[in-house]
Amino acid sequence: MADVADLAGVSLKTVSRVVNNAPHVQPELVERVLAAVSELGFRRNPLASSLRSGQTNATIGLLIEEIANPFYATIAGAAAEVARQHDTMLIIASSEEDPAREEQLLRDMCARRVDGLLVVPAGDDHSFLRAEIELGTPMVFLDRPAGGLLADTVLLDNRGGARAGVRRLVEAGHRRIGILLDSIGVYTMRERLDGAQDALAPAGVPYDTRLVRDGVRDPLAAARVVSELLEGPDPPTAFFSLNNRITLGVIEELHRRGSDAAVLGFDDFDVARLVPYPLTVIAYDTRELARTATELLFHRIEGDRSWPRTVVLPTELVARGAPPR
Amino acid sequence: MADVADLAGVSLKTVSRVVNNAPHVQPELVERVLAAVSELGFRRNPLASSLRSGQTNATIGLLIEEIANPFYATIAGAAAEVARQHDTMLIIASSEEDPAREEQLLRDMCARRVDGLLVVPAGDDHSFLRAEIELGTPMVFLDRPAGGLLADTVLLDNRGGARAGVRRLVEAGHRRIGILLDSIGVYTMRERLDGAQDALAPAGVPYDTRLVRDGVRDPLAAARVVSELLEGPDPPTAFFSLNNRITLGVIEELHRRGSDAAVLGFDDFDVARLVPYPLTVIAYDTRELARTATELLFHRIEGDRSWPRTVVLPTELVARGAPPR
DNA sequence: CGCTATTGTGACAACGTTGTCCAAGCCATA
DNA sequence: TATGGCTTGGACAACGTTGTCACAATAGCG
Numbered sequence: 001m002a003d004v005a006d007l008a009g010v011s012l013k014t015v016s017r018v019v020n021n022a023p024h025v026q027p028e029l030v031e032r033v034l035a036a037v038s039e040l041g042f043r044r045n046p047l048a049s050s051l052r053s054g055q056t057n058a059t060i061g062l063l064i065e066e067i068a069n070p071f072y073a074t075i076a077g078a079a080a081e082v083a084r085q086h087d088t089m090l091i092i093a094s095s096e097e098d099p100a101r102e103e104q105l106l107r108d109m110c111a112r113r114v115d116g117l118l119v120v121p122a123g124d125d126h127s128f129l130r131a132e133i134e135l136g137t138p139m140v141f142l143d144r145p146a147g148g149l150l151a152d153t154v155l156l157d158n159r160g161g162a163r164a165g166v167r168r169l170v171e172a173g174h175r176r177i178g179i180l181l182d183s184i185g186v187y188t189m190r191e192r193l194d195g196a197q198d199a200l201a202p203a204g205v206p207y208d209t210r211l212v213r214d215g216v217r218d219p220l221a222a223a224r225v226v227s228e229l230l231e232g233p234d235p236p237t238a239f240f241s242l243n244n245r246i247t248l249g250v251i252e253e254l255h256r257r258g259s260d261a262a263v264l265g266f267d268d269f270d271v272a273r274l275v276p277y278p279l280t281v282i283a284y285d286t287r288e289l290a291r292t293a294t295e296l297l298f299h300r301i302e303g304d305r306s307w308p309r310t311v312v313l314p315t316e317l318v319a320r321g322a323p324p325r
Numbered sequence: 326m327a328d329v330a331d332l333a334g335v336s337l338k339t340v341s342r343v344v345n346n347a348p349h350v351q352p353e354l355v356e357r358v359l360a361a362v363s364e365l366g367f368r369r370n371p372l373a374s375s376l377r378s379g380q381t382n383a384t385i386g387l388l389i390e391e392i393a394n395p396f397y398a399t400i401a402g403a404a405a406e407v408a409r410q411h412d413t414m415l416i417i418a419s420s421e422e423d424p425a426r427e428e429q430l431l432r433d434m435c436a437r438r439v440d441g442l443l444v445v446p447a448g449d450d451h452s453f454l455r456a457e458i459e460l461g462t463p464m465v466f467l468d469r470p471a472g473g474l475l476a477d478t479v480l481l482d483n484r485g486g487a488r489a490g491v492r493r494l495v496e497a498g499h500r501r502i503g504i505l506l507d508s509i510g511v512y513t514m515r516e517r518l519d520g521a522q523d524a525l526a527p528a529g530v531p532y533d534t535r536l537v538r539d540g541v542r543d544p545l546a547a548a549r550v551v552s553e554l555l556e557g558p559d560p561p562t563a564f565f566s567l568n569n570r571i572t573l574g575v576i577e578e579l580h581r582r583g584s585d586a587a588v589l590g591f592d593d594f595d596v597a598r599l600v601p602y603p604l605t606v607i608a609y610d611t612r613e614l615a616r617t618a619t620e621l622l623f624h625r626i627e628g629d630r631s632w633p634r635t636v637v638l639p640t641e642l643v644a645r646g647a648p649p650r
Numbered sequence: 651c652g653c654t655a656t657t658g659t660g661a662c663a664a665c666g667t668t669g670t671c672c673a674a675g676c677c678a679t680a
Numbered sequence: 681t682a683t684g685g686c687t688t689g690g691a692c693a694a695c696g697t698t699g700t701c702a703c704a705a706t707a708g709c710g
Contacts, residue, residue: 001696011660016698024658041456043436047372047382048696052665057372059416068402068612070395077393080419089433091384092417094405108414111368131366252599271594274577276601276647287393322601326666336690341668349688373666377695 001042008036019044050113059089060297061109062118065097071267071286072120075142078290079118086298088115099123110137116297118290121146138300142293144187145310152300153310154293158188158266161282161315162195162240165264168280168317169238170203174262177205178229178236179212180222180246192242192266211236222249223256230259238262244269244281251277251321263321272320284315326367333361344369375438384414385622386434387443390422396592396611397445400467403615404443411623413440424448435462441622443615446471463625467618469512470635477625478635479618483513483591486607486640487520487565490589493605493642494563495528499587502530503554503561504537505547505571517567517591536561547574548581555584563587569594569606576602576646588646597645609640 001019005012010029017025018033036042050057062079064072076092083090091109095102102122106129109117116138119126124147133139133151140152169177179196181189193212200207210232213225222241226249229236238261239254241247247265254261255277268283292311326344330337335354342350343358350358361367375382387404389397401417408415416434420427427447431454434442441463444451449472458464458476465477494502504521506514518537525532535557538550547566551574554561563586564579566572572590579586580602593608617636 013660013662013698014658016696017659020698026658029658043432045376045438045696046436047438048376048665049698050665051370051373051376051667051695052697053699054665066402067405068395068399070393070398073395073398073401074393076398076401076417077391077419080392080417084419089416089418089437091414092401092405093414094402094409107368111371112414113370113372248596248599255599269596271573271596271599274573274580274596274601275599338668338690339688342689345668351688354689370666373695374668375695376665376697377667378669379695 001044004033004036004040004042007040008032056115056301057113058087059091059112059114060116060118060294060301061091061093061106061112061114063093063095063102063105063109064120065122066094067092070269074286075120075290078287079294082291082294082298088298095122097122099125103128106132116140116301118142118293118297119146120144123147126151138297140293140297140300142289150308152293152296152308154289154296155310155312156188156284156289157312157315158191159195159198161284161317162192162242162266163198164195164315165266165280165282165317166196166199166240167203169240169262169264170199170205172238172262174236174238175205176208176211176234176236176238178226178239179242180216180225180239180250181212181214181242182216182246184214189242196240216241216246216249219245219249219252222246223253226250226253227257230257230261236261238264240264240266242266247279247281248275251275251279268318268320275321277321278319279321281318281320282315283318284313289313326369329358329361329365329367332365333357381440381626382438383412384416384437384439385441385443385619385626386416386418386431386437386439388418388420388427388430388434389445390447391419392417395594399611400445400615403612404619407616407619407623413623420447422447424450428453431457441465441626443467443618443622444471445469448472451476463622465618465622465625467614475633477618477621477633479614479621480635480637481513481609481614482637482640483516484520484523486609486642487517487567487591488523489520489640490591490605490607490642491521491524491565492528494565494587494589495524495530497563497587499561499563500530501533501536501559501561501563503551503564504567505541505550505564505575506537506539506567507541507571509539514567521565541566541571541574544570544574544577547571548578551575551578552582555582555586561586563589565589565591567591572604572606573600576600576604593643593645598647600646602646603644604646606643606645607640608643609638614638 001015002012005015015033018030060083062076066072080090093105099122110132119139119141121141121144126146127148129149142154145153183189197207216222216225239250241250244267250263263279265279266282268281326340327337330340340358343355385408387401391397405415418430420430424447435457444466446466446469451471452473454474467479470478508514522532541547541550564575566575569592575588588604590604591607593606
């Protein structure tokens with residue numbers, strides 16, 4: 001900047017004024033400075049700028065579990081889009097579901113003085129962020145609530161969606177429903193399971209824990225569990241899979257066996273149309289989830305200091321897949 | 326930091342030494358400083374640090390077309406993983422295939438003094454980056470080559486993969502092959518098309534431009550084009566779709582019609598196993614692509630100043646999908 | 651013509667760090 | 681006791697920028 005000032009024959013401060021479009025600079029000087037800027041290829045260093053001004057550095061952080069997962073990729077895409085509308089860069093970090101790593105990454109982002117933070121929580125204690133929040137870094141949690149912290153949160157209606165889906169199964173006469181889930185340790189899974197129970201009880205269908213299988217991590221495991229349940233005594237006539245990875249495995253196995261069990265799956269997926277089996281999915285708008293959260297974050301960044309909000313977005317039942325063979 | 330120094334009763338510089346694990350500080354003082362640090366909740370500001378030291382700021386930038394696209398999401402995931410191994414943060418920005426936006430984002434990232442840049446090019450002129458490269462910001466291009474710039478590049482063997490796939494179709498006796506592509510303006514599409522021609526010519530199969538359809542943007546369009554070709558005179562007996570979005574549409578339409586045309590698709594996709602149609606895909610390792618590029622970038626960051634390299638990764642033919650009904 | 655507004659410009663310090671350099675203290679050796 | 685080396689701590693400037701303030705130049709007024 002000093003070089004530019006020398007070349008243009010003005011003071012360093014005048015250069016600063018020009019590059020910041022500050023008022024009260026003679027048009028002629030502006031011209032000279034701009035000429036010098038482009039001659040020297042000068043570009044303002046936003047880091048130094050935000051160091052001095054203490055103001056925003058036009059960066060927000062997004063913490064997710066795993067970028068390569070389409071759910072989080074969609075979130076990242078929507079967040080990036082909103083960020084871009086606010087001329088803000090997005091830093092993305094993956095916690096890989098590891099609470100220790102999550103804490104380290106969040107601290108690191110705060111140390112970088114991001115303007116705000118979007119967090120899909122992995123751990124269940126986020127009280128270490130309280131100091132940051134009080135220090136003025138706005139944060140919005142999405143998909144899952146923060147642990148031990150009152151903060152803005154945007155969630156899906158996991159429980160309501162599961163309740164509506166299972167109610168439909170029950171109304172269709174199913175009394176034995178196999179339920180497959182990834183991990184009961186995850187908030188969304190617990191909510192979905194609670195929703196299923198909500199729907200069973202009033203219909204007088206007993207909640208049979210032998211039909212509920214935790215720890216189903218991938219399609220292969222799902223296929224195996226379906227086999228077990230179908231070959232056991234008093235097999236289920238319907239399956240409720242609590243995420244789309246599981247749904248794929250369930251369908252594959254049912255298709256292979258030529259079974260006609262009903263399938264209800266939480267999470268939609270793009271190729272669902274192509275799947276050779278009829279199923280009902282509990283769908284939701286992932287982009288909307290992220291968009292809502294990011295917009296809330298920018299409200300906070302722009303100074304909204306009102307009481308923390310919790311927003312719950314609706315889910316929808318959708319019929320998918322090819323009709324049975 | 327000054328507050329910490331006061332509380333610990335040492336000089337500011339000593340605090341700096343402690344937080345940087347510098348040698349030659351009395352263990353007792355280290356203790357006092359650390360106590361003060363945790364009491365005051367002090368955290369080093371890496372931005373100010375890198376401003377002063379002029380050294381790395383432990384951040385690399387990744388420019389892709391669109392985060393929500395699984396291909397780019399996978400790239401981002403692999404890049405993030407390698408970055409993490411180097412204790413480096415990853416900034417991700419989407420160009421949305423817009424060259425002007427690409428230029429702006431790349432300039433912005435350079436202004437933020439990232440340690441290096443990973444770029445999936447959207448535009449076809451990147452000469453504006455020459456100044457940055459000379460200024461010492463390492464860059465690696467992946468999936469597509471940079472335009473008008475000699476730089477490190479990691480590519481897939483698009484042409485070879487297409488050649489091998491089409492050769493197999495030809496060897497199976499197909500003489501009329503419908504080819505569907507997204508946009509001839511994209512480098513990878515041109516390469517794949519060239520590969521197809523490479524395989525047709527030596528087998529004496531004419532390259533019939535009426536069978537080549539550009540501008541097929543989504544599965545629906547692909548289905549429509551398949552219909553047209555099949556209903557036209559002298560319909561194709563095989564289809565080569567140049568990306569997986571198109572493959573989905575092609576299969577859906579063929580399945581609907583009960584056709585038994587052969588399908589060759591560029592790009593693998595996770596649910597390919599479930600697809601109710603036999604197909605051959607040209608697969609490749611997206612994670613490996615990104616990993617190779619990111620590791621090359623870190624070599625450069627760590628001081629490798631050798632001549633720019635171009636790495637081409639192989640593709641593989643894989644049989645996928647259910648056997649015909 | 652002197653007086654005050656108004657506008658344009660620049661000197662200076664500060665943001666939070668760290669590199670450089672010097673000084674003080676200590677010990678060992680001659 | 682004097683000399684030298686080694687360890688440790690601190691003063692200072694600098695990284696690239698901007699906020700504050702003061703000053704100079706111009707215009708407007710009686």
